[in-house]
Amino acid sequence: MLKRKRPSPPPLPVPQTPRRNLNYVHAHSPTKPSALRTPMRPPPDEEDEDFDPDDLPVRNADKSAKKKSARALVQRLIRGDDSEDEEEDEEVEELARRIYSDDEDSEGEGAGATIEKETRAPKPGAKGKDKTPATPRKKKAPSPPPPNTLSGSDLYFSQHHRKVPVSNNTLATIPPLEPAEYFRLLRSYEDHKEEKENLLKLHSDSFPQWLFELSQGFNILLYGYGSKKSLVESFAEHAYSAQPSRKIMIVNGYIVTLTLKDVFNLLFTTISPDGAPKVAADHSVNLETLSTLLAERPSTQILLLVHALDSDALRPIRVQSVLSQLAHHPQISLLATTNHIRAPLLWDSATLTLYNFLFHHTTTFINYSPAECAAIEESLDMGRGGRVGGTRGVRFVLASLPSNAKLLYKMLIESQLESMSGDMANTETEGGLDYKVLYQRAVEAFVCSNDMAFRSLLKEFQDHQMVTTKKDVGGNEILCAPFEKEQLESILEDIAAV
Numbered sequence: 443m444l445k446r447k448r449p450s451p452p453p454l455p456v457p458q459t460p461r462r463n464l465n466y467v468h469a470h471s472p473t474k475p476s477a478l479r480t481p482m483r484p485p486p487d488e489e490d491e492d493f494d495p496d497d498l499p500v501r502n503a504d505k506s507a508k509k510k511s512a513r514a515l516v517q518r519l520i521r522g523d524d525s526e527d528e529e530e531d532e533e534v535e536e537l538a539r540r541i542y543s544d545d546e547d548s549e550g551e552g553a554g555a556t557i558e559k560e561t562r563a564p565k566p567g568a569k570g571k572d573k574t575p576a577t578p579r580k581k582k583a584p585s586p587p588p589p590n591t592l593s594g595s596d597l598y599f600s601q602h603h604r605k606v607p608v609s610n611n612t613l614a615t616i617p618p619l620e621p622a623e624y625f626r627l628l629r630s631y632e633d634h635k636e637e638k639e640n641l642l643k644l645h646s647d648s649f650p651q652w653l654f655e656l657s658q659g660f661n662i663l664l665y666g667y668g669s670k671k672s673l674v675e676s677f678a679e680h681a682y683s684a685q686p687s688r689k690i691m692i693v694n695g696y697i698v699t700l701t702l703k704d705v706f707n708l709l710f711t712t713i714s715p716d717g718a719p720k721v722a723a724d725h726s727v728n729l730e731t732l733s734t735l736l737a738e739r740p741s742t743q744i745l746l747l748v749h750a751l752d753s754d755a756l757r758p759i760r761v762q763s764v765l766s767q768l769a770h771h772p773q774i775s776l777l778a779t780t781n782h783i784r785a786p787l788l789w790d791s792a793t794l795t796l797y798n799f800l801f802h803h804t805t806t807f808i809n810y811s812p813a814e815c816a817a818i819e820e821s822l823d824m825g826r827g828g829r830v831g832g833t834r835g836v837r838f839v840l841a842s843l844p845s846n847a848k849l850l851y852k853m854l855i856e857s858q859l860e861s862m863s864g865d866m867a868n869t870e871t872e873g874g875l876d877y878k879v880l881y882q883r884a885v886e887a888f889v890c891s892n893d894m895a896f897r898s899l900l901k902e903f904q905d906h907q908m909v910t911t912k913k914d915v916g917g918n919e920i921l922c923a924p925f926e927k928e929q930l931e932s933i934l935e936d937i938a939a940v
Contacts, residue, residue: 656745664779668809678690689745690747692747693746695749750781752781850899854922858874
């Protein structure tokens, strides 16, 4: 079913707005709401009696002489005064002359700038322009020297900010020095001989003080730069002259092969030269034996002089512990020397208490003797068999191995020492043990359970050149430690102490 369309409503009448006065622009103009403008004046009525042409607003007063002249002419025409006023003309002309002179000055400045731009030297590579030679630059004045007020790192960097010239001279350009000339110069070199003698004399003046300190139960430790061997020997002579009944012993600690067994052997021989007891492997037994000998001889006083107490041979903790117990005995006085700057780090509080040291600074600036220098070279101990580290290296290796490996090496050393005779004590690689015999002893001592474990332990020793292998006449494999008898005894003591 079709629906009937409703008729559209008639259009609404448009309200007519009142006509706006176009002579004024109101402040609320819809064109720019944000810009507020002030209402403009209506055009003036020229027939009004109160009209004054001077009251006209002056907008954007130009400094141009032409516009100002035209303005003056218009004002005269409005006033209806056709007569030429000379005063006004003079004022206008003066104003025009002043403005024209200002314009000429500004044009002159612009022309000068243009000329300066034209006369400027063109850039290199520019085409189509006249090339004029550029003015040479002035050399930069050298910087003034740094002030003397600088200190520390600032002064160092200010002095080394320039490159240091390097010489082209080499060692090849130096003429060779003949051996005869070298030894002649070496013999003539005195090396501050008088100053060193004066320094030794200064230290020797303290000998009575040192004897008094030793008599009061203290021990003395000498430290400082230079060899102190000659100083200690001079003190030994002074101590013997002061008390001849005193027994004096000197221990050269810089000898690499020195052991505690040598020290106890020297002590026993000095105290009882006729019937010296045998030195045991256990040093606690040796300490008891020494105490018994000194108790039987209460009048015996021993002065023990030790060179290089911080040497490699005397540096182990076990050795320092035994020496401190010796120094603590009331009938033994100790005077020792050190060369290393960190020697006191060797001792803990208990060891220092037993030592009871009084420290004396005895710098001598004396060169070390050949024996001391040889000991430094032997401390590297490259050995006859090329072993790196020597007995000291063996100690480090054994410290990193398990207990069964240490026990196996101990069995080898003990059997090797038994096979060595007295005549062959100083020969190297004498003795040894058959491979099968050592394996059988290791199995019986529960060191290893099969041949593979035994060979793995031996391989560790062979890699560090602690064990060598050789063939005998019958073709049997012989195992031995490539060390001398004294070194083997020292290693055996270290293994027993661990």
